[in-house]
Amino acid sequence: MEQARQAPRPQTDIYEQFRRLNPNEFSGTTDPFLVEGWIRSLELHFQYLQMGDGDRVRCATYMLRDDASLWWERAVHELNLATLTWDQFKEAFYGKYFLADVRGLLTREFMGLRQGDSTVAEFIWKFDRGCHFVPLIVRDAAQKLRHFMDGLRPTLRRDVLLMRSASYDAATGCAFQAEQALRDIDFEIQRKRSQAQSRSQPQKK
Template sequence: MGTTDPFLAKGWIRSLELQFKLLDMKDGDRVKCTAYMLRDDASLWWEIAAHGLNLATLTWDQFKEAFYGKYFPADVRGRLTREFMSLRQGDSSMAEFMRKFDRGCHFVLIIARHAAQNLRHFMDGLRLTLRRDVMLMRPASYDEATPCAFQAEHALRDIDFEMQQKQHQAQSSSQP
């Protein structure tokens, strides 16, 4: 529909590609189907963009290049890549950190496609206390590290809760 949200644009293309794969669609049919599905501002954009293209030979990859040029431009992809490369958990929960990490993997495929780099980048982004605990579990992959990180986060919450209980008991017993 012409949204300016790059994640929606990329997600829409990704969902179309899953359908195209299921339907075993040819390149040219993918372009025609997608052009038919465009609405509102996106439909207006395509009317103009299509004039500069040879629709008879336009491939799906060429269509995506034009589409991403409009709705997911290189400067946005670059910014998201930089954000991913400097991603740190900080005060975020593991669930929030993993959501950002998984989303970022779509923009930095060189890390996402190499298991060792993916694991290292994930570990580097973890809060130090969690990283230490996860490293002790020696995960061999990102998929092995994530449940370890959730366990470590849960254990730290339990420790914090226990410490607060002890402080509360100590304060209660010291009052006259």
Template sequence: MGQGLDQRLLMTNERFRRMHPDDFHGTTDPFVTEGWIRSLEEIFRYMDMADAVRVRCTIYLLKGDTSLWWEGAERGANMATLTWEEFKRVFYDKYFTYDVRSRLKREFMSLRQGDWSVAEFLQKFDRGCHFVPLIANDAVEKLQHFLDGLKSIIRHDVMLSDPTDYTTAVAKVFRAEQSHKDIDWELERKKNRAQQANHSNKKPYAGPPN
């Protein structure tokens, strides 16, 4: 029975390695840390892994200073009952602290487009949603928070179409941005043509009168 279980674990570990998960050497960038965990969870869901195997595979990927950190952290954990969510709490306490998560939540709640392009704003909005599930998981709240953060001129155009969901609003925002770019380009083209025409109509200076 024990040998059979060990064999299944070995096969699972081999399948996991064939998915080419990245090692973790530590970082001060919370998005890198969060991205690494999410990439592992995608593999875990695909392989339908149990909690104990998830923890075992993740520990295998801890390298360098992170491996040394875990040696100390492991002493305070019951490896026989440690769940994946419990492991993440221990891991985040080191590499994605509560203070950092709180700061990211506050930044998301006051997020405004400002001088960013729609693509830049959307990237920051989608990232922020991950840290504020109360908004991200409520379709109405998510749509309203997204619209509130847009530039007023973009938001005005999008609101005219009365979008009913976030996905539709995103598509309309990109179209509104492109429309304003087209208008700005046309105005600049007309301005340049007017300047050129004005310059060509000027008579060349012939010197002082005799």
């Protein structure tokens, strides 16, 4: 009973813990990946500290600088800070720095993403960046794996399918192995071709 009467833990403790994590500042940018990256980095800190909505908004706005700080000074006049949730803050923030048209374009680019002449490492990098903008795929492991497989170069897709990868992580590992195997085959073919050409050339006396 005595424990229930104790005062709640001061919120300033949370802010101090947040600052110790060295969160990134945000000054404003037109690069959607930097915008989304900043939000994701904050959310990792928030989850670690188990922050509620109010603390999340206050900590995020504390990290705004320059153009972003000026935007927030104007935005607060149109928002109810007493009831503002983290999702509502992100909606207002994205409305300024991550327009719906840009998100739509990135989504369409991701849905049509193909490996082409890229290496497996380059394709995975593009896939991982774009995947974040299509949450329905991110949350569905089977669909994410299927979309990755569809984007692979046909020769690699064939080999990865033969390895029967059950997850996206397993499929990426198999794709690296298949790519290296094809490189080894190409190297061996080139080596034998070079040897054959050397034997066919007339020997100098």
